[in-house]
Amino acid sequence: MKKSLEALQDDIKKCDAVIYVLDARCPKACLNPAFQDIVKRKPVIFYYSKIDLAPANAPKNKDVIASLQNLFPNKLGLIKAMVIGVPNCGKSTLINKLAKRKKTMTGDKPGVTKIKQWVPISDNIWCMDTPGVLWPNLEDQRVAKILAYIGTIKDEVLDIIELAKSLAADLKIKREITDEQSAKRLLVDFRAGKLGKFNLDKIGG
Numbered sequence: 001m002k003k004s005l006e007a008l009q010d011d012i013k014k015c016d017a018v019i020y021v022l023d024a025r026c027p028k029a030c031l032n033p034a035f036q037d038i039v040k041r042k043p044v045i046f047y048y049s050k051i052d053l054a055p056a057n058a059p060k061n062k063d064v065i066a067s068l069q070n071l072f073p074n075k076l077g078l079i080k081a082m083v084i085g086v087p088n089c090g091k092s093t094l095i096n097k098l099a100k101r102k103k104t105m106t107g108d109k110p111g112v113t114k115i116k117q118w119v120p121i122s123d124n125i126w127c128m129d130t131p132g133v134l135w136p137n138l139e140d141q142r143v144a145k146i147l148a149y150i151g152t153i154k155d156e157v158l159d160i161i162e163l164a165k166s167l168a169a170d171l172k173i174k175r176e177i178t179d180e181q182s183a184k185r186l187l188v189d190f191r192a193g194k195l196g197k198f199n200l201d202k203i204g205g
Contacts, residue, residue: 004131004133005034005133007116008035008038008082008084008130008133009037009038011082011116011128011130012038012041012042012082014080015042015080015081015082015128016042016043016071016072016075016079016080016081017042017043017044017045017068017071017072017079017080017081017082018038018039018042018043018044018045018081018082018083018084019044019045019047019064019081019082019083019084019094019127020035020039020044020045020046020047020084020085021047021048021049021083021084021085021089021090021091021094022046022047022048022049022085022089023048023049023050023086023089023090023150023152024048024049024050024051024053024054024058024059025050025053025054025058025150025197025198025199025200026146026147026150026199026200026201027046027048027059027201028201029143029146029147029200029201030085030086030089030147030152032084032085032086032133032134032135033135034133034135035084035133038082038084039084042082043071045062045064045067045068045071045081046059047061047064047094048060048061049085049089049090049093049094050090052193053191053193053197054197054198054199055197055198055199056197057199058199064094064098065098065121065122065125068081068125069125075124077124078124078125078126079124079125079126080125080126080127080128081125081126081127081128082127082128082130083095083127083128083129083130084130084133085132086132086133086134086147086152087131087132087133087134087152087153088132088150088151088152089132089152091129091130091132092129095119095121095127095129098121098127099119099120099121099127115131116128116129116130116131117129132152134147134152134153142203142204145163145166145170145203145204146200146201146203148163149163149167149170149187149190149200150191150200151187151191155184155187160180160183160184160187161177161179161180161183163183163187164177164182164183164184164186164187165177165183167186167187167190168186170203170204171190171195171196171198173186173195
């Protein structure tokens with residue numbers, strides 16, 4: 001993680017702005033304190049991903065391209081924006097949406113984006129897709145749990161049965177979790193929005 005952060009801090013010098021992608025189901029939990037030194041140096045546009053899985057009162061998005069153009073109305077040459085966020089928050093999906101074609105690999109699991117990549121969005125806007133970054137010491141167990149629920153932390157390094165039981169309890173869902181298969185099914189159903197729409201930032205708050 002330290003190397004990834006150092007790389008971002010170096011790359012931000014080449015960029016005009018930051019697009020900060022937050023999962024609309026838990027935007028507060030997705031705010032990475034390790035990004036503070038990065039975002040304070042440049043204008044930031046917040047983008048809320050996975051709106052379709054969030055409650056109706058979730059934050060609404062502004063037009064990202066228009067926002068970038070409004071920030072730099074007189075800029076000659078390219079407007080360069082770095083896209084950042086925790087793993088599996090929808091950075092690559094956003095870039096593909098803005099580019100109106102598949103330019104980057106996407107997937108419903110963390111770690112799909114391995115390297116940074118510049119992607120042309122329009123004639124004068126380029127975006128840098130970056131690997132998702134978690135902060136080195138994830139000490140807040142409530143935040144860690146929320147990030148695990150949405151798939152930011154790899155399932156392979158977690159006790160999947162306990163995670164599923166915890167999710168069912170937090171969402172007040174009656175589901176019998178007896179083995180890995182039933183645990184994975186609950187997590188898959190939740191991440192696909194089949195269990196309803198929830199504001200996860202309210203869990204344990």
